[in-house]
Amino acid sequence: MEKPTHGTVHLSDWQKSYFAITSGTCTPGQKADGYRAKILQIQYAWANSEISQVCAANLFKKYAEKYSAIIDSDNIETGLNNYAENILTLAKCQQNDSDKWQSALTTDNVFELKCVQERMQAGKNFQSSQMAPADAFVPADKGVSASAAPGLPKLPVFSNAGETDLWAGSSKRASQGADLLEHPSSSKSLQSTLPPATKTSDTFPASSASFNELIQTGVQATPLFGSKEAASSSSLKASGHSGDGQNLSLSNQSAVHGWSANSGKRKAFYSVADESNPVTPNLTSCQASVSTESSSSPGNRNRNEEGSVTGFRTAKEQLWVDQQKKPQNLPQRTPISSYGGVKKSLGAGRSRGPFGKFVPPVPKQDGNENGGAQCKPPTRGPAEPSLPVDERLKNIEPKMVELIMHEIMDHGPPVNWDDIAGVEFAKATIKEIVVWPMLRPDIFTGLRGPPKGILLFGPPGTGKTLIGKCIACQSGATFFSISASSLTSKWVGEGEKMVRALFAVARCQQPAVIFIDEIDSLLSQRGDGEHESSRRIKTEFLVQLDGATTSSEDRILVVGATNRPQEIDEAARRRLVKRLYIPLPEASARKQIVARLMSKEHCCLNEEEIELIVRKSNGFSGADMTQLCREASLGPIRSLQSMDITTIMPDEVRPIAFLDFESAFKTVRPSVSSKDLELYETWNQTFGCGR
Ligand SMILES: Nc1ncnc2c1ncn2[C@@H]1O[C@H](COP(=O)(O)OP(=O)(O)OP(=O)(O)O)[C@@H](O)[C@H]1O
Numbered sequence: 001m002e003k004p005t006h007g008t009v010h011l012s013d014w015q016k017s018y019f020a021i022t023s024g025t026c027t028p029g030q031k032a033d034g035y036r037a038k039i040l041q042i043q044y045a046w047a048n049s050e051i052s053q054v055c056a057a058n059l060f061k062k063y064a065e066k067y068s069a070i071i072d073s074d075n076i077e078t079g080l081n082n083y084a085e086n087i088l089t090l091a092k093c094q095q096n097d098s099d100k101w102q103s104a105l106t107t108d109n110v111f112e113l114k115c116v117q118e119r120m121q122a123g124k125n126f127q128s129s130q131m132a133p134a135d136a137f138v139p140a141d142k143g144v145s146a147s148a149a150p151g152l153p154k155l156p157v158f159s160n161a162g163e164t165d166l167w168a169g170s171s172k173r174a175s176q177g178a179d180l181l182e183h184p185s186s187s188k189s190l191q192s193t194l195p196p197a198t199k200t201s202d203t204f205p206a207s208s209a210s211f212n213e214l215i216q217t218g219v220q221a222t223p224l225f226g227s228k229e230a231a232s233s234s235s236l237k238a239s240g241h242s243g244d245g246q247n248l249s250l251s252n253q254s255a256v257h258g259w260s261a262n263s264g265k266r267k268a269f270y271s272v273a274d275e276s277n278p279v280t281p282n283l284t285s286c287q288a289s290v291s292t293e294s295s296s297s298p299g300n301r302n303r304n305e306e307g308s309v310t311g312f313r314t315a316k317e318q319l320w321v322d323q324q325k326k327p328q329n330l331p332q333r334t335p336i337s338s339y340g341g342v343k344k345s346l347g348a349g350r351s352r353g354p355f356g357k358f359v360p361p362v363p364k365q366d367g368n369e370n371g372g373a374q375c376k377p378p379t380r381g382p383a384e385p386s387l388p389v390d391e392r393l394k395n396i397e398p399k400m401v402e403l404i405m406h407e408i409m410d411h412g413p414p415v416n417w418d419d420i421a422g423v424e425f426a427k428a429t430i431k432e433i434v435v436w437p438m439l440r441p442d443i444f445t446g447l448r449g450p451p452k453g454i455l456l457f458g459p460p461g462t463g464k465t466l467i468g469k470c471i472a473c474q475s476g477a478t479f480f481s482i483s484a485s486s487l488t489s490k491w492v493g494e495g496e497k498m499v500r501a502l503f504a505v506a507r508c509q510q511p512a513v514i515f516i517d518e519i520d521s522l523l524s525q526r527g528d529g530e531h532e533s534s535r536r537i538k539t540e541f542l543v544q545l546d547g548a549t550t551s552s553e554d555r556i557l558v559v560g561a562t563n564r565p566q567e568i569d570e571a572a573r574r575r576l577v578k579r580l581y582i583p584l585p586e587a588s589a590r591k592q593i594v595a596r597l598m599s600k601e602h603c604c605l606n607e608e609e610i611e612l613i614v615r616k617s618n619g620f621s622g623a624d625m626t627q628l629c630r631e632a633s634l635g636p637i638r639s640l641q642s643m644d645i646t647t648i649m650p651d652e653v654r655p656i657a658f659l660d661f662e663s664a665f666k667t668v669r670p671s672v673s674s675k676d677l678e679l680y681e682t683w684n685q686t687f688g689c690g691r
């Protein structure tokens with residue numbers, strides 16, 4: 001490209017080079033470089049008063065349009081936009097990263113930084129020793145030549161932003177420079193470069209010295225804003241030579257805007273971007289503060305007056321601005337679930353281990369690894385964005401999913417196998433078919449595959465619900481606990497939808513255990529007098545249960561508990577293949593219950609007395625034993641009689657003694673009759689899977 005000599009820039013030169021670029025022999029990249037070089041030349045020429053402002057503005061408009069046409073065109077032969085697409089995507093992701101990052105620097109304390117002070121001082125020095133336009137032209141032209149020649153580094157183009165940062169002597173400008181590095185292809189970066197271009201137009205301190213400094217400025221600006229930005233800029237730079245070209249193109253492109261006259265439009269453009277993107281530095285306010293700060297300088301005043309730019313936006317810029325306006329379009333690296341605040345996907349990100357692994361459908365709030373059951377449903381802000389919902393939940397009403405996630409979860413303290421006295425066979429079987437397969441699905445395949453349905457049946461108060469809770473804690477599966485009566489009464493008319501939603505959510509949360517207490521009320525024998533809604537619920541449940549039990553991929557276990565097994569529909573019974581009898585506790589189990597409960601109290605029972613209690617409590621259920629101990633523990637309080645209950649110290653209360661149990665036996669009776677017991681025994685012998 002012909003190198004113009006000082007003071008000899010004529011319109012004919014512009015025309016000549018314009019034709020050279022448009023001749024058709026250049027590649028789009030070369031053309032873009034050529035237009036960019038022209039734009040720089042125009043800047044320099046105007047800065048040196050070689051052409052008038054009107055002329056410069058016209059030329060700029062012309063080249064800007066040509067330049068934008070190449071940059072924005074996605075035609076492989078004539079445009080460069082395909083690359084811009086990648087950069088845009090990259091920039092968007094990085095912006096998202098930086099959303100989380102917050103600088104400790106404020107607009108106030110940044111001026112106190114040593115490096116900023118130095119830059120400001122350098123800017124002032126520079127201003128006081130303004131160079132002759134002739135000096136400025138030479139390095140500028142070098143820059144133009146360099147950027148016009150393919151394959152050469154195009155750093156000089158970046159110099160616009162950096163140079164003016166230096167000139168303005170403002171750390172805020174430096175911050176914009178950092179933003180530019182971070183988002184080279186976004187409108188944000190375009191905006192960031194706008195003010196420098198405007199400033200350049202009136203002062204234009206383009207010397208080789210300032211060129212070097214501007215690079216340093218860029219480098220120094222990065223650490224100010226943390227390593228993340230540095231990484232961002234370097235990753236973009238590392239994206240290849242043409243990538244640099246693209247970055248530079250866009251920076252320059254925005255510089256072009258600075259030449260057109262419409263400050264109102266520019267303001268509007270800024271405010272739109274600022275509104276839509278809180279991360280974007282508020283350039284309007286930033287500019288205001290800079291102009292206030294530097295209003296004493298005539299040069300700066302000039303600059304502010306000339307803050308006239310066009311509202312022209314390329315299609316790519318417009319797209320970016322539009323996307324920023326739509327929050328839902330922002331890529332969500334860490335989306336927040338509408339279903340209990342779980343990120344990414346339902347149930348994801350929860351810790352699951354062999355013990356203390358009750359994993360509720362909502363995240364733990366208390367950080368208690370073993371106490372998932374204790375966690376409360378999280379409070380969600382109304383503005384939380386929804387997750388992209390799992391395909392399997394597509395036809396499920398979100399309201400239902402919410403209900404399942406928030407209401408059908410188990411609450412209460414964590415339960416260990418040791419907390420359940422007796423029922424050794426049932427516990428061993430459950431461990432074998434629930435816990436181990438959940439822990440080692442790779443071993444439990446084929447015929448060893450676990451059953452998908454379990455029925456725990458037995459007299460009331462024998463620990464069926466307790467076993468369900470224990471499975472929840474120990475299996476490591478997502479645990480859904482629902483009372484069948486809830487399905488039939490709580491969501492009247494919507495029971496079958498709830499059943500469908502329950503299984504759908506469970507499928508998303510695999511491995512999952514669905515525990516249905518009082519399952520008899522859900523799956524009772526179908527009869528003539530049956531209500532239509534409960535019949536529909538039952539049918540839906542059987543369909544879902546069938547799907548869950550027949551699908552080999554689904555790792556959903558349905559555990560039902562009932563104390564009326566004889567009322568269960570035969571179709572449902574067949575699907576609950578493992579039917580485990582949970583009988584009344586034997587003597588050893590009753591002893592275990594008493595010993596465990598008394599160990600937590602102030603008690604003076606000896607071994608013989610405990611044996612006696614165990615013998616006397618024959619026929620008691622686990623719940624009855626617990627009630628017996630509760631009653632006995634009140635004995636010492638009742639014996640206080642005349643002493644004032646409000647003043648007594650806890651250690652003055654006497655220990656629980658055998659006589660308290662004797663008294664308790666007078667009021668606590670076994671809740672299960674021997675007749676009922678016979679029915680269970682019979683049913684167990686007929687349908688049970690126990691020994
Ligand atoms: N085997 C057991 N070991 C220890 N405690 C038990 C046992 N069985 C019952 N309990 C006590 O009885 C309480 C009630 O037990 P649970 O609710 O599990 O009975 P259930 O079999 O589900 O009764 P229902 O059939 O009436 O629902 C438990 O909270 C626990 O305190």
Ligand SMILES: [Mg+2]
Binds near residue numbers: 465
């Ligand atoms: Mg129960």
